[in-house]
Amino acid sequence: MKYLDEFSDPDLAKRLLDRIHAVTTRPWALMEVCGGQTHSIIRHGIDQLLPDGVEMIHGPGCPVCVTPLETIDRALAIAERPDVIFCSFGDMLRVPGSDRDLFTIKSRGGDVRVVYSPLDAVQLAVENPDKQVVFFGIGFETTAPANAMTVHQARRLGLTNFSLLVSHVLVPPAMSAIMESPTCRVQAFLAAGHVCSVMGTEEYPPLAEKYGVPIVVTGFEPLDILEGIRKTIVQLEEGRHELENAYERAVPAAGNPAAQAMLEDVFTVTDRTWRGIGRIPGSGWRLADKYADFDAELRFQVTDIVTEESPLCRSGEVLQGLIKPHECAAFGKECTPRNPLGATMVSSEGACAAYYAYRRLELTTR
Amino acid sequence: MSNDLDFEGWTCPMPLRDTPQVVMGHGGGGAMSAELVENLFLPAFAAASPGELGDSAVLPRPAGRLAFSTDSYVVKPMFFPGGCIGDLAVNGTVNDLAMSGAVPLYLSTGFIVAEGTEMADLGRIATAMGKAAEAAGVQLVTGDTKVVDHGSGDGVYVNTAGIGVVPDGVHIGPTRARPGDVVLVSGDIGVHGVAVMSVREGLEFGTGVRSDSAPLHGLVADLLASGADVHVLRDPTRGGLSASLCEIASASGVGIEVVERDVPVPAEVKDACGLLGLDPWQVANEGKLVAIVPAEHADVALAALRAHPFGLGAVRIGTVVEDHPRMVVARTGLGGTRVIDLPIGEQLPRIC
Incomplete structure (x- = not known):
C-alpha cells in the first residue's frame, strides 16, 4: 500500500540509522507519546538498533490504557442493562474493570457490539428504536472528531435512544504533567502524528519553550519513527529545543479545521483522571452542556462508581516512563495479556503488552 | 454435476x-x-x-x-x-x-x-x-x-x-520438528480471513481478495511422493500462521526462527490488516499448509509443492533452531527481532 511499504524500506531504514549513529555523541532519553508509535518501535525492533544510550521511554498515549477504571466500571454497568446495545471499539472489550470485562457481560447475554466506525452506532440507534444505544467514546484528539460527529448526527436525526459515554483525553496537558513530575527523565518528545493531524501543531512551541525540550511531530511507520528520532537527536546535540514536523504528509500546521470546529461545538475541556497517573487538570473533554441529553453517564446515572486498582500493578509508573514494563514484579507472572492486571497489558498499543508480545526473548535469556 | x-x-x-x-x-x-x-x-x-x-x-x-x-x-x-x-x-x-x-x-x-x-x-x-x-x-x-x-x-x-x-511409512506429527529443519509455507497467507471479514456485517470493505478454501490432500500426496521426509504438516486455520508455528514449537520443544520478509503476505491482505489493525500472521487460511522438512530435503519439497496448483506460491520462511525452545522469533525487516505469540482469542481491532 502506498505510504506503508515505502516507509518500511529496510535499505532506507539502514541509511537513517547510520545517520542517527553518526550524529549521536552521548546518551539521550526520548519519549514517544503515542501507543501506536510504541507498538511500531517494539514490533520492528527499532529500539534495538539505536545507538547505545539512546533510550525510548514509552509515553501515556494509549487511549485504552489510560481510560480510568471508574469509566470502565460505568461502561460495564451500562452494558449489562437489558435495554442497552453497547457499542465499542474492539480493544476495549478485554480491558479489565474491577471484577469483569465487556466480554464477560457479552457472554452473560449483554448486547455488546464491536463497531469500526462510531457512526455505525448511530445507525444501530436508528434501526433499534426500542433499544438504548450507547457508544463508548474514548481516545485522544484522534478519535474525538468521529465521536463528536455521532452526537451531532444523533441530534440532527432527533434520536432519543443514542448516548455517548465520554472519556476523552488530551495530549498536551499530559506532556506538561510528565515534564513537571519530579522524577521526569524525558529530554525530548516524539509528538503523536495523528493527534496533530487533527489539532495542528500550534499547541507545541510553547511547551518546547517552557520545558526546554525538542518536540518532533512523528508518524508511525518505521522510517517515520527513525526520522523523528533523528531530528530529535540533532536538536538535542545542537542544544536546540523547537517544534519540528517530521510527518508533513499527514500534518498541516493548522490541523483539520473542520474537525476542530466539530470538537469545539460538541465538547468542553474538563479535568480527567488518567489510569495509573492520576488527575490532570484540563486534560480531557466532556460533552458540552448543550449536548448533556446525550451523556450516557447522566442518562444511566452511573456517576457514583468508585474503584480500586490492583496493588501489584505498576502501570502508572510505566505510563510515566519511570520503569520499563519488565521491571514490574508482576510482569509475565501474575500479569499477562491473558490475565491483565492493568490496561497497559491489554491493548496491543500498551507498553506492557508490546513488551510481552515481542520482547520475551531478550527478557528470558538475559 | x-x-x-x-x-x-x-x-x-x-x-x-x-x-x-x-x-x-x-x-x-x-x-x-x-x-x-x-x-x-x-x-x-x-x-x-x-x-x-x-x-x-x-x-x-x-x-x-x-x-x-x-x-x-x-x-x-x-x-x-x-x-x-x-x-x-x-x-x-x-x-x-x-x-x-x-x-x-x-x-x-x-x-x-x-x-x-x-x-x-x-x-x-x-x-x-x-x-x-x-x-x-x-x-x-x-x-x-x-x-x-x-x-x-x-x-x-x-x-x-x-x-x-x-499410507505405510508416513509418520507426520507435531512433535517431529528438529533443529536444523526448514519451515515451508505453501503460498500467500491471510487470504481466507480477509475475504470473510470483507463481507462481515458492519465491516464491509471493497477488496479483490477471495477465500483460498481448497482441499490439500493432493498437494500433500505430491509432497510425500517427492521423497521428502516430511516431519510436520499443519494447516494454519484459526490463529493463522502464528498459532501453527507456536503450536509446533511447543509440541516439539524447539525454537523456530522466521524471516519476516520471506513470509508471503499479498498486498491486499496487508492493506486490509493495516486498516483494521490486525496481524496478517494471525488471520485464518483455509487452503495453505506449513511443512517442516529436513534442510537437505527443502529443495525437493519446495519443487513438489510448486508443481501443484495449490502450492504455486510455496516458499521457505524459516528454520527450526535449538535456541529459545518453545518460542517463535521473527527477524524483522529492519534487522530487529520480535517474539511471535499464540493469539489469545479473537483478534481485537485497535482503536486508532
Missing part, C-alpha cells in the same frame, strides 16, 4: 417450495425431515453420496492406519468471496486428515439450522458441500439435521467428521 439445482431461482421439487424458510418441523424426524433429505440433501450431495439412508453408513474396512478428525463450522457470514460454509466444512476436515498424511475417504455431515433460515441458503450450502466432496474425491456417507428455535442459533452450523487412511 449433471443435476445442478437452481437455488438462486429456487426451482426445487415440491413440497419444499411451500416452505421457503426452514421451520422446526424440518428437524422433527417426521415427514418434513424426510422431504428435506429427499428433495434437498440427496440431490445436492448427488455424486458424492451413496444415497443410502440407514441409521449408520456401513463401509468397507480400508487397509492401513486410520486417521479420524472432526470440526465444526460456524463462519459468519455463511457466504463470502470465494466460497461458503459448505465447501469450507468439506475442505476443512479433508485438510485436517491430510495434515497427518492421510488420504481422506469418508465424511459425515451434521447440520444445526436455525428456524427461519432461507431454504435456498441451505440448498446453496448443501450443493457447495456436494461439489467440494466430489472435487476432493471423498464420500458424504452419513448425515443429520437438527433445527433450533429462532434465536438459539444463527443461520446454519455444520459439523463434519472424516475418516482417511495413512
Whole structure:
C-alpha cells in the first residue's frame, strides 16, 4: 500500500540509522507519546538498533490504557442493562474493570457490539428504536472528531435512544504533567502524528519553550519513527529545543479545521483522571452542556462508581516512563495479556503488552 | 454435476417450495425431515453420496492406519468471496486428515439450522458441500439435521467428521520438528480471513481478495511422493500462521526462527490488516499448509509443492533452531527481532 511499504524500506531504514549513529555523541532519553508509535518501535525492533544510550521511554498515549477504571466500571454497568446495545471499539472489550470485562457481560447475554466506525452506532440507534444505544467514546484528539460527529448526527436525526459515554483525553496537558513530575527523565518528545493531524501543531512551541525540550511531530511507520528520532537527536546535540514536523504528509500546521470546529461545538475541556497517573487538570473533554441529553453517564446515572486498582500493578509508573514494563514484579507472572492486571497489558498499543508480545526473548535469556 | 439445482431461482421439487424458510418441523424426524433429505440433501450431495439412508453408513474396512478428525463450522457470514460454509466444512476436515498424511475417504455431515433460515441458503450450502466432496474425491456417507428455535442459533452450523487412511511409512506429527529443519509455507497467507471479514456485517470493505478454501490432500500426496521426509504438516486455520508455528514449537520443544520478509503476505491482505489493525500472521487460511522438512530435503519439497496448483506460491520462511525452545522469533525487516505469540482469542481491532 502506498505510504506503508515505502516507509518500511529496510535499505532506507539502514541509511537513517547510520545517520542517527553518526550524529549521536552521548546518551539521550526520548519519549514517544503515542501507543501506536510504541507498538511500531517494539514490533520492528527499532529500539534495538539505536545507538547505545539512546533510550525510548514509552509515553501515556494509549487511549485504552489510560481510560480510568471508574469509566470502565460505568461502561460495564451500562452494558449489562437489558435495554442497552453497547457499542465499542474492539480493544476495549478485554480491558479489565474491577471484577469483569465487556466480554464477560457479552457472554452473560449483554448486547455488546464491536463497531469500526462510531457512526455505525448511530445507525444501530436508528434501526433499534426500542433499544438504548450507547457508544463508548474514548481516545485522544484522534478519535474525538468521529465521536463528536455521532452526537451531532444523533441530534440532527432527533434520536432519543443514542448516548455517548465520554472519556476523552488530551495530549498536551499530559506532556506538561510528565515534564513537571519530579522524577521526569524525558529530554525530548516524539509528538503523536495523528493527534496533530487533527489539532495542528500550534499547541507545541510553547511547551518546547517552557520545558526546554525538542518536540518532533512523528508518524508511525518505521522510517517515520527513525526520522523523528533523528531530528530529535540533532536538536538535542545542537542544544536546540523547537517544534519540528517530521510527518508533513499527514500534518498541516493548522490541523483539520473542520474537525476542530466539530470538537469545539460538541465538547468542553474538563479535568480527567488518567489510569495509573492520576488527575490532570484540563486534560480531557466532556460533552458540552448543550449536548448533556446525550451523556450516557447522566442518562444511566452511573456517576457514583468508585474503584480500586490492583496493588501489584505498576502501570502508572510505566505510563510515566519511570520503569520499563519488565521491571514490574508482576510482569509475565501474575500479569499477562491473558490475565491483565492493568490496561497497559491489554491493548496491543500498551507498553506492557508490546513488551510481552515481542520482547520475551531478550527478557528470558538475559 | 449433471443435476445442478437452481437455488438462486429456487426451482426445487415440491413440497419444499411451500416452505421457503426452514421451520422446526424440518428437524422433527417426521415427514418434513424426510422431504428435506429427499428433495434437498440427496440431490445436492448427488455424486458424492451413496444415497443410502440407514441409521449408520456401513463401509468397507480400508487397509492401513486410520486417521479420524472432526470440526465444526460456524463462519459468519455463511457466504463470502470465494466460497461458503459448505465447501469450507468439506475442505476443512479433508485438510485436517491430510495434515497427518492421510488420504481422506469418508465424511459425515451434521447440520444445526436455525428456524427461519432461507431454504435456498441451505440448498446453496448443501450443493457447495456436494461439489467440494466430489472435487476432493471423498464420500458424504452419513448425515443429520437438527433445527433450533429462532434465536438459539444463527443461520446454519455444520459439523463434519472424516475418516482417511495413512499410507505405510508416513509418520507426520507435531512433535517431529528438529533443529536444523526448514519451515515451508505453501503460498500467500491471510487470504481466507480477509475475504470473510470483507463481507462481515458492519465491516464491509471493497477488496479483490477471495477465500483460498481448497482441499490439500493432493498437494500433500505430491509432497510425500517427492521423497521428502516430511516431519510436520499443519494447516494454519484459526490463529493463522502464528498459532501453527507456536503450536509446533511447543509440541516439539524447539525454537523456530522466521524471516519476516520471506513470509508471503499479498498486498491486499496487508492493506486490509493495516486498516483494521490486525496481524496478517494471525488471520485464518483455509487452503495453505506449513511443512517442516529436513534442510537437505527443502529443495525437493519446495519443487513438489510448486508443481501443484495449490502450492504455486510455496516458499521457505524459516528454520527450526535449538535456541529459545518453545518460542517463535521473527527477524524483522529492519534487522530487529520480535517474539511471535499464540493469539489469545479473537483478534481485537485497535482503536486508532
